[in-house]
Amino acid sequence: MTFDYRSMSGFCKRLALAGAGCLLAIPLATQAQEGNNFRLTGQISALSDGVFRGVSQTEGVAQFTAGAQVAHTSGVYAGTLYKTMRDRATGLDGQYQVFVGYRTSLAGTDINGRVNFKNYLGLAKGTDDDLVEYEVTLGRKLSERFSGRLNMAYTPDHYGNRAKAASFAEIGLSFKATPKLTLQAANGFRHIENSTDYASYLASAQYAVTPSFNAALSFTTTSERERGGKFDDTVFLTLQKRF
Secondary structure (H helix, E strand, O other): OOOOHHHHOOHHHHHHHHHHHHHHHHHHHHHOOOOOOEEEEEEEEEEOOOEEOOEEOOOOOOEEEEEEEEEEOOOEEEEEEEEEEEEOOOOEEEEEEEEEEEEEEEOOEEEEEEEEEEEEEOOOOOOOOEEEEEEEEEEEEOOOOEEEEEEEEEEOOOOOOOOOOEEEEEEEEEEEOOOOEEEEEEEEEEEEOOOOOEEEEEEEEEEEEEOOEEEEEEEEEEOOHHHOHHHOOEEEEEEEEEO
């Protein structure tokens, strides 16, 4: 028996609505119980360029994101995220997603596995506008100041009518220069069937203005920068507030 992922069109939309309802219902219900094991958090971000996995999702203009997450002390969590996007060729103007995941630690390595249900907004009628992505992130403290990270993601059916299987892998290193300043470098590789493969390179400096407000200045480039557009060199500013 085979499973046609393209038949899932509309599934993510229904799941997102159900997920949003759960996000509201879970904390309200558990607050009434003694020994609440759930925590509700949120965040908003503003980026001068909406760079994700090495390329711009906004054609060089600003991007805004907002999200919320419910986490249980067992390590299980669920959340939702919305972000603005821009692609004048396809009409793409945003994305919302619902995700579920689990965090744990094994032999000093932090493990975070999640499933992302993403829906892309503004695409022409009849365009495959959603996907299911499987993502794993491993993190480990290498020394007092150095930490390493490996991120891997895969979807069997990327959005759009041409693109199909897609994967991304990135290895990163961070250095805590001061209690508030963290320097980071990362190298990734992106493969999308029937599209352009590329390697991405990132260098950034993040400063904790307050415990819940960060500012970061980043530089990113790709192996396909000669193509210009979203693959070109980019310097961008990120402001993030957590609640």
